[in-house]
Amino acid sequence: MTAKSATLSHPLLEGHWASEADGEGHVVFAAEGIHCANCARSIRSTLDALPGIKRADVNVVNSRVSVSWDTSQLKLGTILGKVAQLGFKPVPLVGEAAALAQRDERRAALKRIGLAALGSMQVMMYAGGLYAGAFTGIDASMAEILRYTCWLITTPVLFYSGAPILRGGLHDLRRRVLGMDVTVSLALVLAYLASAYNTLRGSGEVYFDSVAMFILFLLVGRYYEMRGRHQAANVTDALTKALPTTVQRIDRDSGQAERIELSAVHIGDWLRVGSGQVIPVDGKVATGVALVDESLVTGEAEPARRHSGDVLLGGSLNAGAALTLEVTRSAGESTLHGLVRLLERAQSERPRLGLAAERMASWFVVRVLILTTLVGIVWTFVDPDRAFPAVLAVLVATCPCALSLATPVAIAAATSRMARLGVLVMRSDAVEGLAKIDTLMLDKTGTLTQGKAQIRRINVHGDLTREHALAVAAALESASQHPLAAAFREHGGEKLVCDDTHEHAGLGIEGTVAGTRWRIGRAEFALRGRSSESHAGDSDAGDSDAGDIVLADEAGNHARFHIADALREDAVATMANLRALDLEIELASGDRPQTVAQVAAELGIEKAAGALRPEEKLANLRALQQAGHRVLMVGDGINDGPVLAAADVSMAMGRGSSIAHAAGDLLLLRESLSSLPQAVEVARRSLVIVRQNLRWSAAYNMSAIPLAAVGLMPPWVAAIGMSLSSLLVVFNARRILR
């Protein structure tokens, strides 16, 4: 497919990459060729100028463009066409087309590097001859041949390998922006033209070797930056890459299977997913028990059991036998797609850090050009021969490549690393924020507990054993839909049958088991007003809780079940790890006070409060912040909006349908907080590396500029230094990935 035919049968126009709701269209795609903030800005401003555009965001780090538009005024094809016109090829995010696009981008870059490398080496050989000749004397005709040969080899290097740089410089100038590409292109073109002139003239210095080497090192630096960008992009790509293009649909009546396209799946269809295959869409288990590996979506390595009626997430792996599922959401609306769209939209928002760097870059370039002119003028008076090399060296030495790479590259690496921990970074300044927190405010006790009602304690009174009480209770609760009933069902040792069951809504159940009439439920219901008597008989009266479930028969024998949520096995370890990072933990929850108090007691959390309303949580947060603390708030994302927004960093728990509502700087895809300590460590390490990178690049620029201005640094040394510093910054950032 050539670029010209792109708008006719573009893969983005088919399939489910663009969605539409209420006349508003959304699409997220990758734009090939974005490599700096100015590229992003030009795309954004061009799209914003189109009629009917509601929102256009561009993310430099992973080359994502996220657009919302009014479908009555604008077509997707027009949007894609505009982006292509600017010189950035729109490609789908994931799937074959995206992988191909990435591969093509890599190959093109490699070819340019290959030519630049071979060309540079060759030109250096010839230039070496010229340098030697300067010392020992050289035939004029020999020098001429060498110069022309250098020119010959350097030309394809400049115009083919250096094409992206020159194009970038032109784009910048056309938009009257002074970006990094402007200084670099200026240096390259000036050097090339001056050398060509001198070659024709037959005397004077030629700088072809500097031009070629400068281009080579610049390209190598950008290659690694591109790889980093691809990696950051692949974090979200992994989420949907595994989805198949065709699925097996089962006809409910005949049991026959047919293969259909993923996009043709309807809600209510029954699909068959073989053993080891990826579950293609959101659905629920139609028959039997399924074993699924949800690590792709949540990062949880342990496969989970799902029973009939339980939710299955698209993107998870069927780790058990073949299963049948009933589709609950179409392919385009699956959890996975929702997650990808949410992520892309969030990451496309202009990060505060990025904007600051953009402004600094323009300011910087203006000063560079002024400095260069000054250097040129001064040298023309002192020693005109050395003016040009000095000007060239200054232009090259001031190139802030390393400086502009320092932060984005580290953030990209951190995002990738944290995604592997199940923590999705929604905003790039979230990483910096996470590194600086000293307090953790938890809303959900569910992150620390197993989320299951469990029988923690049984106190029996009268002629009743614990086992018998459990068996009777299980029999009574066997048909109940009440959430607490599940706790009893799992414990049935002896299976008893209950007849004549009668459920009293909100109070309890009564029924006959083995001839005896039993009641189970709230104390008042079960004991029928005899609670004062039973209290006297309780040996552990102090432990009784109004929330306990009581089982009683008519003779006064009764059992008191204390039901609560057990802590997760990793909760204690997680708390210890968090404390080891010097983090204070506070529970400010809307959950029941008893639950909160119990969890706090078991984990040694001092500050805990339950049944808090959003305003109270906000007040707590503000109090902490006013005391100088930086707070990470972990909440639900659905109804904690204001509190999450007010926190220094917020983490929303997102799973299944709640993903659509999740609003936070970070998104936790898992059920437990166990990966949070590691995430904090990654964030802190990233900050250290960003500072290292910034310090190093600034130091390089600061020391190189005076040397270049004074004439002590020839252009080719400046070129090497600049590119080496870029490479150093990129490699330093890769340390975060370990």
Add this chain to the structure above:
Amino acid sequence: MESVYLLIPISIVLVGAAVWAFFWAVNRGQFENLEDPAELALEEDRLIESDQDANSNPPPRS
């Protein structure tokens, strides 16, 4: 010295050939994966199970 007048054009042709060969290799996908081959050399030799089971006789000594 005059040989240089011949050698320089030859070297240009060689560079051209080298560039062409590199482009050909890239297009054929030889540079797709630059990381794994390095790891491959460090891995232990793996025994192929089927061979072990099939051969009840040890290989003859050479």
